[in-house]
Amino acid sequence: MERLLRHLERRFGRYAIHNISFVLLAPQVMLYLVGMVDPQRANRAFEQMVLWPSRLLEGEVWRAVSFLAIPEPTNPIFFLFYVMIFHLFCAGLQSQWGPMRLNLYVLFAWIFTLVGALIAGQLDPGYVHLRGFSDLYTTVLLGFATLNPEFTINLFGILPVKARWIGWIAALTALYRFGLGSWGAPADYADRVIILASFLNYLLFFGPALLRGQVEKASASSRRRRFEEAMRRGHEERERALMEEERTRSDVSRDEGATSRVGRSDGEDEG
Numbered sequence: 001m002e003r004l005l006r007h008l009e010r011r012f013g014r015y016a017i018h019n020i021s022f023v024l025l026a027p028q029v030m031l032y033l034v035g036m037v038d039p040q041r042a043n044r045a046f047e048q049m050v051l052w053p054s055r056l057l058e059g060e061v062w063r064a065v066s067f068l069a070i071p072e073p074t075n076p077i078f079f080l081f082y083v084m085i086f087h088l089f090c091a092g093l094q095s096q097w098g099p100m101r102l103n104l105y106v107l108f109a110w111i112f113t114l115v116g117a118l119i120a121g122q123l124d125p126g127y128v129h130l131r132g133f134s135d136l137y138t139t140v141l142l143g144f145a146t147l148n149p150e151f152t153i154n155l156f157g158i159l160p161v162k163a164r165w166i167g168w169i170a171a172l173t174a175l176y177r178f179g180l181g182s183w184g185a186p187a188d189y190a191d192r193v194i195i196l197a198s199f200l201n202y203l204l205f206f207g208p209a210l211l212r213g214q215v216e217k218a219s220a221s222s223r224r225r226r227f228e229e230a231m232r233r234g235h236e237e238r239e240r241a242l243m244e245e246e247r248t249r250s251d252v253s254r255d256e257g258a259t260s261r262v263g264r265s266d267g268e269d270e271g
Contacts, residue, residue, distance in 0.1 A: 001208055009100045016100035021090035024106070025083055027069035028133065032079055035071070046070055051114070051129035053121025064114055070132035085153070085166075086137055089144035096147055105143060108201035109136045116197020124187035135198030141170045142202050174199065 017023055035042035049066035056063045072082055094102045113136065117129045144151070145167025152160050178195050182188050 001204060005101060005104065005205075008104060009098065013098075013100040016098075016103050018099045019091070019094070020099070020103055020106060021087045024068065024090075024133070024136075025086060028071040029083065031069060032071040036076070050132070051117050053117050053127060053129075054125055056118070057121070067129065067132045068110070068136070072132075072134065081155075082137075086140060088153075089140050092144050092148060092151070093140070105139075105201055105205055106136065108204060109139050109198065112197045112200040113194065116194040119197070120190035120193045123193065124190040127187070127190045129194055131194075135174075135195070138170045138174060139199060139202045142167050142199075143205065145170075146206050 031042060031045065034045070049063065049070055051063055051067035052060070072079060074082065090102065093105070097105075113129075117127075120127045120129070145163040149162065149164035149167070151163040153163065153166070154160050174195055178192050
């Protein structure tokens with residue numbers, strides 16, 4: 001996978017969109033402001049923008065992209081926080097990866113979400129993907145948290161939180177969503193398919209490295225155990241050698257003492 005990514009970066013790097021977070025967030029901010037001014041108009045717009053697989057297959061092709069512009073339905077303070085965190089994490093990933101790899105990360109997330117929605121639409125003909133941008137947002141959080149687990153964010157300027165905990169919260173939230181609902185009819189799996197699909201880009205980019213890391217960690221742990229065992233055996237052997245040497249010296253001293261006493265006794269008998 002790493003070789004493929006490097007090839008794509010060399011081949012298409014000049015077409016990369018720098019600061020892609022602005023491209024993704026600008027329409028969301030505009031629609032959020034429209035929603036604050038005229039909620040009814042915004043809701044009508046959202047109905048035409050959501051990722052509705054059956055409508056998409058009927059020819060409403062703009063839905064394949066427009067769903068990314070739907071903002072999160074939250075209060076202004078949390079929406080501002082949402083925008084700032086996403087921009088911060090995208091900027092961090094771009095500084096570490098470069099713009100092209102971040103573009104590919106977002107592109108794969110979009111493709112997998114779109115394919116997952118089409119599969120979900122086959123399982124449930126009435127399925128509508130209402131989460132819009134949220135799953136892509138989550139994978140960006142996970143990507144940044146994986147590369148920068150110790151990065152600290154001061155929430156609301158007062159509460160320090162490490163990126164690793166934000167990543168864990170995002171992952172656990174996705175797992176909670178995955179477990180909701182029944183497990184009977186095929187339609188029950190529609191939302192689960194889209195959740196799995198939206199995280200495939202994370203697994204594609206980070207899965208091999210995480211797997212190698214676990215293998216290397218297990219190998220290092222095994223080497224450490226063997227080293228400690230060898231050190232322990234060496235220590236025990238040294239202890240036994242010292243004890244044997246001590247016993248030998250003790251026996252020699254005892255023999256020398258006995259010889260000395262016999263010599264004195266013979267001398268006294270001759271005298």
